[in-house]
Amino acid sequence: MTPINPPKSLDQLTAQEIERKANIGKIVTYTLGNLTSTYVNEGFQWLLPVVLSQSTDPLWPDPNASIETRIEVDIYGKPVRTMSSMIVHKLIAASTVYPKLFILSPNVRIEKSERGKTGKHIYEFTQLDFEIQNATSKDVFLLVETALCTLIKALKKDMKEALSAIGRFDALPTLEGPFKIFDREDLEAKYGETWEADVASEITQPAWITNLPREFYDFEDFSTGKWDNYDLIMPQFGEVLSGSKREYDYAKVIKKMEQHGVRKENYSLIIQMAKEGRLKPTAGAGIGIERIVGYITGVRHIAECQPFPRVPGIVHEL
């Protein structure tokens, strides 16, 4: 892969670059407005985000493969970490007060510096993170397909000028659901290790990839060994969404936490609620805002979609 130069900070842009950045900004604005409206209109509650928490995403299987530092500090005498994802918060919230919820959640993942040049990794990003009680993967697929098809159609109608200015109006295909579904095992058999990039380069419409061995909270069918989870891959781009049906059965949750070597003390609420039968079956996902806008705008580095670029290895004053 050709290494990609990191985007500049706002103060360093030329007049021409300011114009381009402003057009990308208009597409970010439109995307946020359109997606949040879709979720609100579908009856989702809009939750406020959390920055520091005792419990956050373990980022299994091997966070150390990609994460350089985990930020942990003490507040009021207790250790908290910066949010890597609100997955635990979503499971508890969707099981209690908010059966359909979404959050615009800024996540911090201090990715290793070498990831600064992939064009796809940033050390802070915003997820549209959502969760639905008693939903299946198919429910999530339909919701996301509707949301993205609606978004692209609306963008091509209302944002023609901004898209044209950055050369993306004609290049951006109209989307049509349902998207194709591939099993990761079949792709591995066909393409080997590079299956994600290979699929992304071949498809002309988005595609779901299912059955991805992942964190303990994703649903695993112990009888078949298949995972009921999914990524969404955009053509000529790659992953913009990850999600799954979730585990809620106490015995399975405990067994998987032990198999994965997860520190149970960090997830005592999930364990306790599962034990009491109060953890509900849910399904959900997180849409990476910078990635979906990165796909839409065709930028070389998704940090271009951030007003204050968060490129791994590079800390600007802002």
Next chain:
Amino acid sequence: MTPINPPKSLDQLTAQEIERKANIGKIVTYTLGNLTSTYVNEGFQWLLPVVLSQSTDPLWPDPNASIETRIEVDIYGKPVRTMSSMIVHKLIAASTVYPKLFILSPNVRIEKSERGKTGKHIYEFTQLDFEIQNATSKDVFLLVETALCTLIKALKKDMKEALSAIGRFDALPTLEGPFKIFDREDLEAKYGETWEADVASEITQPAWITNLPREFYDFEDFSTGKWDNYDLIMPQFGEVLSGSKREYDYAKVIKKMEQHGVRKENYSLIIQMAKEGRLKPTAGAGIGIERIVGYITGVRHIAECQPFPRVPGIVHEL
């Protein structure tokens, strides 16, 4: 003031409390949707938030009076702090790429534990933070008056059921702009130190308070000694918004930084851009989402408006 018991976490709520929390959640959702729509429709660009930054709000005059810990960590070999407000980011962004901008910005301020019982302080909160190039305080007043009057009117129309369920439908007054404007000096002369609480208890419509000695970036008229800045006070509640016209003149910025003992090395971009004449005159403010919803819902503690309460001194698992 009567101390206020902290709100419970989601897993601890009774069935009745879950219903109340869900109704408050509906009002949060509606408020976020309505306010973001208003700003988008007024031509503002919606910026993505930042969590960790070298530069953040100094929280002058005396952060140590209220802040227990400032969180500073190293990433990629550089010290960064959790965001206390995006004021510096707003000034640079509004001067360059985004002349009208807003951000739903989660801010971290580890308030002293005793503030946990005021009902008005939380250690993480979300601001609708906005900034406008070449605007005056009057422009900001009109925009905010329109946004809030529209919001309350729409809530009373569309959210009657949720407001009634929590007993706030009749108690919540319709708002009518323009709001009265008071000079802080006149209020101090009339009420003494308790002016903010006294004014809040007497007014029946929101009121602007101007001329508040504050951080270096708020505009100060050196010839009169008056500050061109403002708070918005809601009746029977208190402050929900702070803002100002901003300094942009190099000599004034430097002089005030020195007067205030601000570490200039943390604000080198502001200094450099002011020196080069690239820092533009702007005005803006931040609307505290939990506070405005706290006012609307009449909760005893604004942390009730958070799905995951952030009460100073109390760290829940989520």
